Amino acid sequence: xxxxxxxxxxxxxxxxxxxxxxxxxxxxxxxxxxxxxxxxxxxxxxxxxxxxxxxxxxxxxxxxxxxxxxxxxxxxxxxxxxxxxxxxxxxxxxxxxxxxxxxxxxxxxxxxxxxxxxxxxxxxxxxxxxxxxxxxxxxxxxxxxxxxxxxxxxxxxxxxxxxxxxxxxxxxxxxxxxxxxxxxxxxxxxxxxxxxxxxxxxxxxxxxxxxxxxxxxxxxxxxxxxxxxxxxxxxxxxxxxxxxxxxxxxxxxxxxxxx
Numbered sequence: 001x002x003x004x005x006x007x008x009x010x011x012x013x014x015x016x017x018x019x020x021x022x023x024x025x026x027x028x029x030x031x032x033x034x035x036x037x038x039x040x041x042x043x044x045x046x047x048x049x050x051x052x053x054x055x056x057x058x059x060x061x062x063x064x065x066x067x068x069x070x071x072x073x074x075x076x077x078x079x080x081x082x083x084x085x086x087x088x089x090x091x092x093x094x095x096x097x098x099x100x101x102x103x104x105x106x107x108x109x110x111x112x113x114x115x116x117x118x119x120x121x122x123x124x125x126x127x128x129x130x131x132x133x134x135x136x137x138x139x140x141x142x143x144x145x146x147x148x149x150x151x152x153x154x155x156x157x158x159x160x161x162x163x164x165x166x167x168x169x170x171x172x173x174x175x176x177x178x179x180x181x182x183x184x185x186x187x188x189x190x191x192x193x194x195x196x197x198x199x200x201x202x203x204x205x206x207x208x209x210x211x212x213x214x215x216x217x218x219x220x221x222x223x224x225x226x227x228x229x230x231x232x233x234x235x236x237x238x239x240x241x242x243x244x245x246x247x248x249x250x251x252x253x254x255x256x257x258x259x
Contacts (some may be wrong), residue, residue, distance in 0.1 A: 013061075014047070017068065029080065030061040035068035044072055048079040050098055067104070079116065091128060103140065105240075120166065123241065128199075138165030139186070141241075145174045154180040167202065169234060187232050189217055203232075 006024040010016065014028050017036035022028070026040055029047030040046060047064040062081035066072070070088040073255035079097045085104035094108055097116030106120060109128030118132055121140035126132075128145050135150035138144075152163040165176040167186035172178070176194045183199040184206070190196060193216070200206050205214040217231035230236055238244040243251030 011047075023074065029064075031063045031080070032066070033063065034066045035070065035086065037068055038066060038070040038072075040070075040072050041074040041076075044094050046072070046075045048077050048082055062098070071128075073110075085122070089151075097134075109146070118163070123199075133180075135161050137165040139166055139168035139170070141169045142166050142172070144172045147175045148172050148175075148178070151176045152180045166258045169232065171233065187217060189220075189231065 007021055008024065008201065009027045010022070011028060011030045011032065013030040014032040016034050017038065019176065020038045020040070022040045023042035025042055026044045029049060032047035034040065034046070046066065049059070049061055053059045053061070063078060065083040067084050067086040067088060069086055070084065072088070072090050075093045076090050077095045078237070080099040082096055082100040084102045084106060085234035087105045087111050088102065089107040091108065091110030094112050096114045100114050100120070102120045103122035105123045108116055108126040109130065111128055112126055112130040114132045115134045117134045118136045118138070120138045123141045123144065124138060125143045126147045127144065127146045129146050131149045135152055136150045150164050152161050154160055154162065162181040164180070164182045164184070166172070166184050167188070169187045169191070170184055172190040173192045175192060175234045176190050179195070179197045182196050184190065184196065185200060185202035185204070186187040187202055188200060188204045188206060190211070191205065193209065194207050195213045196206060200213065202231045203217045204230070205217055205220065206212070207214045218229055220230050222228045222230040222236065224236065230249050234243070234248040
């Protein structure tokens with residue numbers, strides 16, 4: 001473990017892996033587990049206690065797990081009870097509330113906010129200024145672009161909390177709003193500035209406010225390769241993906257997913 005000795009506070013009940021670097025002014029609370037070769041930059045709070053910490057003298061901080069090879073950049077706050085797989089990368093000033101469960105290879109951009117009780121799959125990418133409401137469920141390989149908002153109260157203010165559900169490989173473009181309880185299928189594309197207020201199936205281009213089906217994703221022409229189709233995007237984009245260098249179909253076979 002390597003860190004600068006300026007205002008670093010690490011609980012004796014935390015577990016810090018090998019070759020972990022921790023920046024100045026960082027606080028790591030009880031029952032935080034940080035995997036090997038991770039970097040926690042300056043001014044971070046990991047394992048932020050829940051509300052009960054301030055009123056319950058018997059409060060015990062839930063376990064917070066950060067997988068190996070994480071990079072958590074400055075001024076991030078991660079609440080207790082959340083778990084992240086290997087290769088987690090954040091931008092600056094990210095807030096992630098309690099009971100968020102995240103798969104491997106997750107990245108999230110600067111000033112994004114996950115409001116807790118959210119499930120996120122593997123290889124998801126959230127860009128900057130993304131807001132995810134509680135009880136959202138997000139599949140694998142979902143990319144969410146800047147200023148997207150997931151809501152969860154169908155008639156605010158109420159005691160109902162039901163977040164959207166997003167299928168694997170779906171892309172959600174900038175400034176879109178996904179309304180409470182909406183289900184979007186796999187391999188779909190939500191266009192810029194869309195307001196999605198009802199369910200949509202697989203492989204659909206969803207645009208407008210309120211959103212409607214524009215076409216199949218398989219109708220979209222590629223701007224990189226003239227005369228070809230861009231979607232499904234997995235055949236035309238591989239940077240940082242597990243199929244990089246081998247191809248999407250070959251990767252699926254290697255993973256036992258068939259053709």
